[in-house]
Amino acid sequence: MSSSAVDTEAPDLVCHFDNVQGLVDAFTAVRWKRHQDALIELSEHGIVLIVEESGCLQAKVYLQRELFIRYEYSAQARPRFGVSLGIFVDSLNTFSVPGRLSTIELKYPGPDMQLLLKTVDSLDACIYAEIRTRIPDTISWDYNFEPAGSSPLSFTVKSAALKEAIDDLEWPGSSVLIALQPSPPSVTFKAEGHGDLQVDFMYYANTDLLISFHCDRQVSYRYKYKFLRATTSNIPSSVIRENRGSKLTIGRGGLLKVQHLVSVAKPSTSHTHIDSAGYQQPSRIAFIEFFVKPEEDSSND
Template identity: 65%
Template sequence: MSSSTSGRDDDAPDLVFQLDCVHGMVEALSSARWKRHQDAVMELSQHGVVITVEESGCLQAKVFLKRELFVEYDYAGEGRVRFGLSLGLLIDCLNIFSSPGHASTVEIRYPGPDMQLLLKDSCNVNADQWAPQMHVYAEIRTRLPDTVSWDFQFEHAGNTPVTYTVKSAILKESIDDLEWPGSSIQIQMQPDPPSVILKGEGHGDLQIEYPYYANTDLLIAFQCDREVSYRYKYKFLRATTSNIPSSVIKENRGTKVQIGRGGMLKIQHLISVARPGMPYYRNIGGGDDQTSRIVYVEFFVKPEEDDNTVNDA
């Protein structure tokens, strides 16, 4: 899996990076976790790290960790390096480093001697220099990916994208309210009047409508030039919002929702991993900036087959 390059030690790792805000990273990864045992594929490149999880070929989440998020990022691999690991185990290990009072920078290496993902705290800025210092180490066993992740190609149907941006807290609350055991949720967008309608069916019907012009604080943005309507399994739809971090809710952030060709649903959350109380941080470019410390988490949900849906024009 690992390849040597000219002038490089064969045993040198493909990637060494340092992270100084573990809590934010835990929140970002947890947002893509919808069940206890979940396998993930980690992809490394010179541009950053992408973590992908999916289920049943109908639901996929991607967490994009661009290289600018890290204090140090040294990639020496060839092309892109991919391996599988347990998402839950990765989150649990990172949680150890994000415990209260533990403010160290975490260094992560891959691969270790037995192809592990290696984690350790590289320093402890709050420690007394004369006191004995405790260091934390963790190893996560990796594997060859069982399958190649689905390539969820998202394409806009027509010349005008069908999309809206809604407050994350409102979207989560709406999906939670629409729960009917074993049911599907219909998402409908229409240009006249401009609105988004979510409808659940069970022992009765429940419909939630977001009128665009009636409450601009609710729908931050709206774009739709034709009516579209698709149904999605509730369990897949709920997975896209079930673990939105409390920081996103508190900051009143927005979530972008798009419906593409064939009804492919794309939901994008923006999660800040800036260190609380710090006006800046030292990034790999040597600059002092917190504004770029945003993790993009994207979900893709395939629609159910339904003859009653309004098809693409």
């Protein structure tokens, strides 16, 4: 193939989006330390951003193609590349101008395998950014989340209440026990360090906080505090304002899945009805999932 043919070859992905702040919120939600690497996977269905730590914590941001006002995918396989999450978020932030809604183009790859960003609807100036990418060192771990049994072990709690509870449970060097029991239906978060601290969510006592609850047997697993805190430390303020819920599910072996929903609709767009758990409007929602391994196996299963 001639060099001119290579130069004119269509990129793997060209997409346009109209809410920069929504993407910034979604990616910031999975940024739990200053210097953090991320893996980006592209497909005909959308974009997935993955971050991991220590083989014990993984987070994924799902951006479905319906979130974008233009999505042209022409790759034969599913491209994967690594980026600095901090640089990616900072670059997106440069496109966020208060009081102005701009359409941004994301293109991959550039001439030197860069991730390219630019404004496409500005009449006075064009903002442009190139982000260096790299070949991933490792393949992201497949957590293979499986149900813990025939009946689900899950609950949905208001995101603000979940964040406040986990923030309050910090003890130096502590871990946090999460226990579910069917009678009375409740969830307990308990930290043990230089003392004990416990937060209880009673399902029938306060359904405004504990929105849904599914449990047919008593279970409990312990999780390292720093990994559990990473699942809520950067919940976007928009999620708190919209009074959304976060869903927690315990899978086989105690693997914990924490799910948040972040709106990426244009601020001026009128929202369709959002139920108390926040599980509506799928085409304008970024899905965020955290997977946290328990500290040790137990006999729950």
